[in-house]
Amino acid sequence: MSRSRPHADPLLEMENVSVHFPVKRTYPFSKRRWIQAVTGVSLRISEGETFGIVGESGCGKSTLANAMIGMVRPTAGAVRFQGDDLYALKRAAFKAARRHMQMIFQDPFSSLNPRFTVYEIIREPLYVRGGTTEAIMKRKVLDLLKLVGLDEEDLYRYPSDFSGGQRQRIGIARAIILNPEFLVCDEPVSGLDVSVRAQILNLLMEIQTSRRLTYVFISHNLAVVKNVCQHMLVMYLGKVMEAGASDAVFADPVHPYTKALLSAILDIDVQGPRDRIILKGDIPSPIDPPTGCRFWQRCPFAMKGCETIPPELVAVEPGHQVACHLVSGFSAEQIAAGRDQPVSPQTEP
Amino acid sequence: MTDVILEVRNLKVAFPSAGGVIRAVEGIDLVTRKGECVALVGESGCGKSVTALSIMKLLRTPPSVSRIDRLELDGQDLTRLTDREMERIRGKQMAIIFQDAMTALNPVMTVGKQIDEVYRRHTRLTRKEARRRTVRALELVGVPEARSRAHSYPHELSGGMRQRVLIALAFACMPKLVIADEPTTSLDVTIQAQVLDVLKSMQQDHDVSALLITHDLSVVANMADTVYVMYSGKIVERAAMQELFTDPMHPYTRGLLASVPRLSDDRQAFVQIPDSVPHPMRKPSGCYFHPRCFRPSDRCRQHMPRLEALENGRQVRCWYPLRQESETES
Numbered sequence: 001m002s003r004s005r006p007h008a009d010p011l012l013e014m015e016n017v018s019v020h021f022p023v024k025r026t027y028p029f030s031k032r033r034w035i036q037a038v039t040g041v042s043l044r045i046s047e048g049e050t051f052g053i054v055g056e057s058g059c060g061k062s063t064l065a066n067a068m069i070g071m072v073r074p075t076a077g078a079v080r081f082q083g084d085d086l087y088a089l090k091r092a093a094f095k096a097a098r099r100h101m102q103m104i105f106q107d108p109f110s111s112l113n114p115r116f117t118v119y120e121i122i123r124e125p126l127y128v129r130g131g132t133t134e135a136i137m138k139r140k141v142l143d144l145l146k147l148v149g150l151d152e153e154d155l156y157r158y159p160s161d162f163s164g165g166q167r168q169r170i171g172i173a174r175a176i177i178l179n180p181e182f183l184v185c186d187e188p189v190s191g192l193d194v195s196v197r198a199q200i201l202n203l204l205m206e207i208q209t210s211r212r213l214t215y216v217f218i219s220h221n222l223a224v225v226k227n228v229c230q231h232m233l234v235m236y237l238g239k240v241m242e243a244g245a246s247d248a249v250f251a252d253p254v255h256p257y258t259k260a261l262l263s264a265i266l267d268i269d270v271q272g273p274r275d276r277i278i279l280k281g282d283i284p285s286p287i288d289p290p291t292g293c294r295f296w297q298r299c300p301f302a303m304k305g306c307e308t309i310p311p312e313l314v315a316v317e318p319g320h321q322v323a324c325h326l327v328s329g330f331s332a333e334q335i336a337a338g339r340d341q342p343v344s345p346q347t348e349p
Numbered sequence: 350m351t352d353v354i355l356e357v358r359n360l361k362v363a364f365p366s367a368g369g370v371i372r373a374v375e376g377i378d379l380v381t382r383k384g385e386c387v388a389l390v391g392e393s394g395c396g397k398s399v400t401a402l403s404i405m406k407l408l409r410t411p412p413s414v415s416r417i418d419r420l421e422l423d424g425q426d427l428t429r430l431t432d433r434e435m436e437r438i439r440g441k442q443m444a445i446i447f448q449d450a451m452t453a454l455n456p457v458m459t460v461g462k463q464i465d466e467v468y469r470r471h472t473r474l475t476r477k478e479a480r481r482r483t484v485r486a487l488e489l490v491g492v493p494e495a496r497s498r499a500h501s502y503p504h505e506l507s508g509g510m511r512q513r514v515l516i517a518l519a520f521a522c523m524p525k526l527v528i529a530d531e532p533t534t535s536l537d538v539t540i541q542a543q544v545l546d547v548l549k550s551m552q553q554d555h556d557v558s559a560l561l562i563t564h565d566l567s568v569v570a571n572m573a574d575t576v577y578v579m580y581s582g583k584i585v586e587r588a589a590m591q592e593l594f595t596d597p598m599h600p601y602t603r604g605l606l607a608s609v610p611r612l613s614d615d616r617q618a619f620v621q622i623p624d625s626v627p628h629p630m631r632k633p634s635g636c637y638f639h640p641r642c643f644r645p646s647d648r649c650r651q652h653m654p655r656l657e658a659l660e661n662g663r664q665v666r667c668w669y670p671l672r673q674e675s676e677t678e679s
Binding site: 056057163164165166193194195196197198199201202205220221222223224226227250260261262264265276278279280282283 | 392393507509510537538539540541542543546564565566567604605608609610611612617618619620621622623625626641
């Protein structure tokens with residue numbers, strides 16, 4: 001939410017990052033196959049902003065986030081945090097950098113150790129880092145408990161005593177105890193009840209302003225992303241479909257996938273029916289994804305060239321990029337080869 | 350009235366346990382008319398799924414204790430039926446679509462076989478005829494290449510396809526009532542839109558009544574005709590869908606609606622309801638919502654309000670129901 005001092009250098013920069021996971025071979029000498037979780041993603045996150053990553057399940061948004069904070073080594077590309085290449089750092093420096101980055105997980109039930117008390121859960125990062133006394137840790141934990149809206153008497157209770165919203169508060173306290181600068185929120189509210197979601201979102205926003213944090217906000221809820229993020233990325237099958245300032249993307253979505261995603265979310269505004277684009281089919285498997293544009297099989301505007309030629313990210317306006325042949329077009333010889341002809345069965349309504 | 354398909358009067362379900370009694374459902378009345386889609390909305394733990402299971406008479410009595418004044422399906426009294434008799438009703442006259450298709454389907458049986466079973470059980474069709482109907486049922490819900498898909502096992506299908514299979518299963522015998530318990534919560538947004546579309550068209554084309562159980566108000570806005578809002582085991586508001594969304598009368602409904610982020614919002618803090626749902630064993634005195642209400646009074650703290658019937662079928666359980674804003678302005 002906060003637009004703090006503008007910074008020339010981005011806090012975190014990703015350049016052409018790809019993360020591929022090997023698939024277990026079915027036969028000893030069968031061809032090695034890869035899950036292309038993330039392919040060629042570049043992004044810049046500046047200090048103090050909230051950066052949204054949007055996409056359906058399996059599109060690689062969590063893998064991308066894990067690559068950001070040093071949990072998954074990218075197969076290709078570089079991740080730079082405060083100017084340093086994260087995966088080229090020596091062990092000690094890497095650990096130091098990691099302390100500035102924390103994560104809030106989606107599921108508040110499995111992300112807390114059920115055998116730890118609240119106090120043990122929240123102080124764990126401090127304890128692991130070492131160099132403090134029990135008294136200091138306790139004071140810090142108490143301060144944080146108050147900040148996230150829990151009571152002092154909750155200190156020695158176990159996670160099972162708390163509701164989902166309260167557990168998420170514990171998770172938030174644990175994430176910020178080391179005073180990180182960079183916080184990845186991986187679907188922080190999708191596991192919570194509707195009436196509690198707003199509380200947690202507001203808490204996250206308050207903490208961001210008071211501690212000048214930079215957030216990466218992963219969500220499939222576009223309405224939340226629109227209200228929270230300054231910049232965003234729409235991903236599909238590991239590739240960026242559309243990126244830019246969230247105001248620009250929401251005001252004028254260009255990519256057919258973004259449009260479909262926007263029209264597919266059911267809004268609670270009941271005035272009148274809306275035109276809805278309902279996509280056909282399912283998300284293809286990220287093992288051997290479609291060549292060309294990853295979206296072409298489900299795209300209502302697919303052209304022949306989309307099957308084979310992957311579209312480049314091009315700017316449609318300053319700070320708003322789209323990877324789609326409808327925008328970038330085809331070269332003269334490609335048009336001569338009939339690449340811009342519509343794919344017939346897909347165009348039927 | 351003749352067009353009432355499902356009538357539930359004063360349903361109460363409790364789960365006694367060593368630590369105390371959990372009163373999951375405390376006296377619920379529900380009416381579903383022919384061809385109508387009724388939504389039961391509430392947050393987790395408010396008793397909506399328990400309600401669905403008790404309507405299907407699927408709750409076992411050792412863990413639960415239930416009591417119901419009337420349970421009628423199309424004029425037929427279900428309360429006195431034995432388990433054996435209920436088996437003839439389930440699947441044929443009423444069916445349920447569960448949230449998690451992976452656990453609802455039998456993992457070691459092809460989906461075609463599972464649908465065949467419904468026909469074989471409830472009709473006198475031959476194997477061959479049953480399979481023909483199965484393929485047609487799968488085609489109706491938009492499963493591509495239905496004939497070969499019928500030979501797949503549940504794990505070979507995607508989440509959206511599995512949910513379609515469940516819908517086909519529920520609509521196989523064109524029952525009078527289909528209960529859908531959170532039919533799309535585990536699906537992605539684009540798939541959710543597809544599945545809801547299928548569900549809606551199946552329900553409308555075949556004039557089947559539906560009871561939609563969900564926590565997602567946006568699903569309600571797109572599907573339901575009438576909405577019941579549940580909170581802590583009680584119904585707090587009933588209204589036609591449009592009226593509920595434009596003019597909520599219970600503070601909880603209004604809070605719930607306001608807390609849903611909308612695309613049309615400007616960037617701002619989210620509207621929140623303080624606190625969280627009370628623990629089912631430690632429900633507050635008086636109105637269950639008063640600790641979270643924005644204007645509780647002494648009366649709210651001491652006495653539970655009754656579900657008052659208002660004009661055009663609306664019902665509200667509040668001592669001081671909210672009036673429409675435009676009315677107070679004019």
